[in-house]
Amino acid sequence: MENKNQSSSSLNQRRQHEKSPTNSSFDNDLDEKSISIQKSKPNLKGDYMNIAILLFLYLLQGIPLGLISGIPLIMMNRGIDYSEQAIFSFSMWPFSLKLLWAPIVDSVYSSRFGRRKSWMIPSQYLIGAFMIVTSYYLDSMMNSIEGPNIYSVTALFLILNFLAATQDIAVDGWALTMLKPCNVGYASTCNSVGQTAGYFLGYVVFLILESPHFANYFRQEPQDVGLITLDGFFYFWGIVFIIVTTLVLLFKSEQPTIHEEEDSTIRETYLKLIQILKLGPIKSFTIILLTCKIGFSIADAATPLKLKEAGLPMDHIALMAIPLLPLQVALPWIIGRYTNGPRPLDVFLRAYPFRLIFSFLVAGIVWWTRVLYAKYTYFPAYYYVFLIIIYCFHQVIVYSMFVSIMSFHAKISDPSIGGTYMTLLNTLTNLGGNWPNTLALSLLDYINLSYCSLDGSFCFIKSNKTHIHDDSCIEKDAGNCVLWLDGYYTLTFFFALIGTLWYFWSYKLIVRLQSIPKKQWLCPNSLKRRES
Structure with missing residues (x-):
């Protein structure tokens, strides 16, 4: 899941650096104690229940994300064009823009x-009631x-995703204080495993069970409905959200740790x-970050x-997503061995040309499928x-x-404002993937080359509505508008060309960015404190 941000709720990780100078000796003692605690080995005793709670909260968060990814495939059957x-x-x-309200x-x-419960509990109740x-x-x-x-459906899932993003901000922050300091490293594991499981349920399991094609394997007489329906799936998980939220509200208290400091105001954070x-x-x-994914946006979207x-x-x-799951879990650990050095973006530069090549390869697969x-x-x-x-190799390049x-x-x-800094960068990264995908889909219908079956003249037809006659052909005694060249192939070449030009333009810039001294990346206030 590329579009997953690190929440700005982790701002409390950098607060030990922002205390008043008058308390410096106390701060130093506290910092030393914090460091010794953080360096201690993980000990899960006493945290098993907390880890289980976090896993389930992240699983619930993944359900709406999976549904939103699966709905476009369902709408294809309803005649929705690109x-x-x-x-x-x-x-x-919303997950790419949550930095806008995360400080709040x-x-x-x-x-x-x-x-954290002040936001998590209302968000989950609203998600449950909304579903x-x-x-x-x-x-x-x-x-x-x-x-x-399409506008009603978009508004519905936009609200649902906004609530899930808000829940994510709160849960990410709670994970840092719910677990013991020596086990905080497991917070990201809970995030990854829980959200992946929820996404799997909301996307893979739902699409399989909703498919009449799959359901008819188990029926004597074929039907045009699956084993479950979208509204039934919504109702079931809405009930689950209400029950789980009530249990967390009643039986799980939130206790601030001794390491949590006074909060930054909204104004200070912005x-x-x-x-x-x-x-x-x-x-x-x-x-x-905002332009690097243009080259393969049509293939992704x-x-x-x-x-x-x-x-x-x-x-x-x-x-097909099932055999990819073990690979998706293992790849970050394997690739991390090659990105932990002083020049991590060298891996990005090596992988980028292959990502462009795969755009042509998957376009060929679409043609072969037809x-x-x-x-x-x-x-x-x-x-x-x-x-x-092919998709396994594609995942290696993507990761x-x-x-x-x-x-x-x-x-x-x-590090003094690590939560805010990381969330900003991750937001820009995800936004750089969303806007090209939206642009690519919006152009797809208007790049098709079609002709009228009566006289061969140009006519306009949308890719997913080939059963609808073009108005100009209807006027010619009900002729058909025949698709000659799918705009998908044209845009694949066009965006890949842009991506190639982008690669040659950005190569030296990316190499130079990796050579810039660390102090030039520091926030001005943080730099002044270090110099003083």
């Missing part, structure tokens, strides 16, 4: 109720005669963000939808073997770029 898919893609943006979540709370209420309207929204109301953005190296790096359009069953697309389906109306076993192998960028973030971040 420009409408681009509208829906805005529902995925971190600073405004009820001390009596609990700093239960909307389950009664999903069927009419998704299956109306005119097709899904001012620090502005100071970071004004740094010269950060300005250059921001441009890199549209390939699963194009495979579905080409005839690959939706449940088969979901099933050919096989037209010839056999099913897919041979060797097709699935080849597809899984190589992802881990190298995350390693560079950790290398340049100012």
Whole structure:
């Protein structure tokens, strides 16, 4: 999951550096005690229940994320075109923009109720209630005669994702104080494992069980519905959210640790963000982060939808994610061995050309899928073997770029404001992936080359609505608008060309950024304290 940010709730990690000089001897003693505690070996005794709670909270968070990734495939069956898919893609943006309200979540709370519970409990109750209420309207929204109301569906999942992002900020912060200091390192493990499990349930398991194609394997007479429905899935998890939140509210108290300091105000946090953005190296790096994914945006955004359009069953697309799970768990650890040095972005630079090449490769797979389906109306076993192998190599390249960028973030971040700094960089990284995907989907329908079956004249047709006659052909005695060249292939070449030019332009800049002294990445206030 690339679009996962590190919450700014981890701001309390840098507060030991921001105390008043008049308390310096006390601070030094406290710092030494903190360091000795952090260096002690992990001891899970007494934290097993806390780890279980965190795992389940992160699992719940992954459910909406998985659903949002699976809904585009479902809407393909309802006649939604790619420009409408681009509208829906805005529902995925909250996790890339949560830095905008994370300082508020971190600073405004009820001390009596609990700093993190003040936001986590209401967020989860709202998610549960929202899922239960909307389950009664999903069927009419998704299956109306005119097709899904894309604006209503987008608004629904935008709200759901916003609440999940808010819950994420609170849980990330609570993880740092819920666990003992020697076990805080397990917080990221709980995040990764729990959210991956939730995403798997919301995406893979849901798409498989919702698919009539899969369900008919277990039926004597085929039906056009799956084993579960979207509204039923929403209702079930809404109830689970309500029950779990109530149990946490009643039986899990939140106790601030002795290491937690006075809070930064909202104004102070936002001012620090502005100071970071004004740094010269950060300005250059921001441009890199916001533009580096343009070259393969069409492949990332549209390939699963194009495979579905080409005839690959939706449940088969979901099933292919299962053999990739062990690889996705192992890759960050393996690649981390090569990105822990002084130049982590060297791995990014080596992997980038292969990512561009894979854009052409997956475009070829989409074409091959159409050919096989037209010839056999099913897919041979060797097709699935080849597809899984290709996607495994693709994951190696994706994670190589992802881990190298995350390693560079950790290398340049100012430790005195590490939470804010890291969250800002991760937000820019995720935003740099979201806006090109939305742009690519919005262009996809308008780059198709089509002709009228009567006289060969140019006509306009949307990719996912080939059964609809173009108006100009209708005027010519009901002619058909025939697709000649799918805009997917045109955009693949166009964006890959942009990516190639970007690579040659940015190469020296990225090399130079890795050579900049650490002090030039520090926030001005932090630099002044070090010099004094």
